[in-house]
Amino acid sequence: MTHTESSSQPMPPRRKFMRHALALAGSAQAATLATPAHSAPIGSALPAHQRNPGGTDTSYGQPATAEAAVVRTESKEAGFSVWRTPLQHQRGIITPGGLHFAVHHNGIPDIDPARHQLMLHGLVDRPLRLDWERLQRYPMVSKVHFLECAGNSAANALSPFAMDLPLGQLAGEVSCSEWTGIPLSLLMDEARPQPSAQWVIAEGADAGSHARSLPLQALRQHGMLALYQNGERLRPSQGYPMRLFVPGWEGNANVKWLHRLEFSDIPAHTKDESGLYTQVLSDGRIQRFALTMEVKSVITRPSGQQTLPSPRGHYEIEGLAWSGRGRIAHVEVSVDGGRSWTAAILHGPVLDRSFTRFTLPWQWQGQKAVLMSRATDEQGHTQPTRSTWKGRYAAHSFNHYNAIQAWAVDRDGRVENCYA
Numbered sequence: 001m002t003h004t005e006s007s008s009q010p011m012p013p014r015r016k017f018m019r020h021a022l023a024l025a026g027s028a029q030a031a032t033l034a035t036p037a038h039s040a041p042i043g044s045a046l047p048a049h050q051r052n053p054g055g056t057d058t059s060y061g062q063p064a065t066a067e068a069a070v071v072r073t074e075s076k077e078a079g080f081s082v083w084r085t086p087l088q089h090q091r092g093i094i095t096p097g098g099l100h101f102a103v104h105h106n107g108i109p110d111i112d113p114a115r116h117q118l119m120l121h122g123l124v125d126r127p128l129r130l131d132w133e134r135l136q137r138y139p140m141v142s143k144v145h146f147l148e149c150a151g152n153s154a155a156n157a158l159s160p161f162a163m164d165l166p167l168g169q170l171a172g173e174v175s176c177s178e179w180t181g182i183p184l185s186l187l188m189d190e191a192r193p194q195p196s197a198q199w200v201i202a203e204g205a206d207a208g209s210h211a212r213s214l215p216l217q218a219l220r221q222h223g224m225l226a227l228y229q230n231g232e233r234l235r236p237s238q239g240y241p242m243r244l245f246v247p248g249w250e251g252n253a254n255v256k257w258l259h260r261l262e263f264s265d266i267p268a269h270t271k272d273e274s275g276l277y278t279q280v281l282s283d284g285r286i287q288r289f290a291l292t293m294e295v296k297s298v299i300t301r302p303s304g305q306q307t308l309p310s311p312r313g314h315y316e317i318e319g320l321a322w323s324g325r326g327r328i329a330h331v332e333v334s335v336d337g338g339r340s341w342t343a344a345i346l347h348g349p350v351l352d353r354s355f356t357r358f359t360l361p362w363q364w365q366g367q368k369a370v371l372m373s374r375a376t377d378e379q380g381h382t383q384p385t386r387s388t389w390k391g392r393y394a395a396h397s398f399n400h401y402n403a404i405q406a407w408a409v410d411r412d413g414r415v416e417n418c419y420a
């Protein structure tokens with residue numbers, strides 16, 4: 001709510017870098033990473049790919065075959081199909097379309113885009129029915145935003161011991177894309193909601209008709225009917241041919257395969273919004289319609305199940321931070337389990353409700369270390385420790401987990417999830 005940290009703001013990036021580098025490098029000598037080249041001249045034995053013309057391209061590009069391990073991992077949870085982004089492989093803020101996380105409560109519907117329609121109805125003066133031909137004539141906006149499932153990081157919230165998993169499998173229900181679509185205000189104003197309309201019930205065209213009740217004013221102000229993702233039409237997995245997108249709101253509010261917006265004076269209290277998407281607090285109270293995802297960050301390298309390749313030397317700690325409440329103001333990194341913290345370098349663009357990339361140089365001396373990152377957003381919200389987070393919620397609660405992620409580095413360089 002308040003700006004608690006404003007002192008660390010303007011310092012030129014270069015000076016900032018030097019200060020951090022010296023703080024963490026621990027020695028004055030410059031780090032060298034490259035091995036010296038030996039004396040054989042380049043070109044003395046040309047590889048086959050330089051002697052013969054190469055292969056052909058494909059009509060829709062694919063990643064290099066050697067990158068076959070960079071894939072989403074699937075698990076079934078409570079009957080849902082959950083596909084997680086391998087965040088440990090992502091560099092930069094945009095998640096490739098094929099690696100976007102996905103949660104399907106009842107599979108992916110096979111929708112004919114030529115027949116799909118969106119209806120706005122209920123407490124409106126002018127009910128609307130819109131098809132693709134009509135929708136693509138509206139002005140569109142493009143914005144880079146993260147999307148995160150309310151249940152992301154549930155394993156860390158619930159498991160009494162830290163599960164030894166790669167980052168993607170621990171916290172990969174979050175991705176970031178450029179979304180392009182029609183501001184909902186344009187469609188809503190055309191439908192002319194009546195004064196008594198306070199809620200909008202958004203429903204998807206999948207089996208089970210996933211539906212959420214959303215507060216009308218906030219939805220009108222921030223919501224988008226998303227039609228494109230990273231420059232191409234939505235992937236079937238992301239809601240083709242159209243989805244609701246509200247930056248910063250928990251995943252399930254972003255109804256995929258959207259076909260209906262019903263204006264109402266009261267929320268529908270759909271099954272999932274009265275059960276799964278409520279949070280039970282430690283004092284027994286229940287939080288409903290808590291839609292905003294809180295500030296969070298993860299170190300992507302080094303992270304779970306990676307191994308530092310040599311026993312000591314220069315490393316670049318790297319990660320991603322995001323908040324449903326605005327821009328990331330700063331990220332601090334600790335290499336000693338939270339005893340001391342150093343400001344990381346934020347790499348631009350630092351966008352509203354988007355992934356923000358951060359790095360910090362680190363000189364590892366081969367000792368045991370615990371790496372942590374702690375993000376603060378422009379509203380002054382900071383990530384809690386795991387024990388503070390656990391103290392806030394009932395023991396079985398797992399939604400909206402945003403506690404500090406810790407990685408233990410062993411003497412042999414192996415990195416493992418830990419609670420610190």
Ligand SMILES: Nc1nc2c(c(=O)[nH]1)N[C@H]1C(S)=C(S)[C@@H](COP(=O)(O)O)O[C@H]1N2
Nearest residue numbers: 101102103104105149204210238251252256
């Ligand atoms: N119609 C419909 N919309 C849906 C869902 C669904 O199962 N059906 N899953 C929701 C959940 S729980 C999440 S976290 C987000 C995930 O969006 P993504 O699959 O594009 O990442 O979609 C939401 N929208």
Ligand SMILES: [Mo]
Nearest residue numbers: 149150251252
């Ligand atoms: Mo979700």
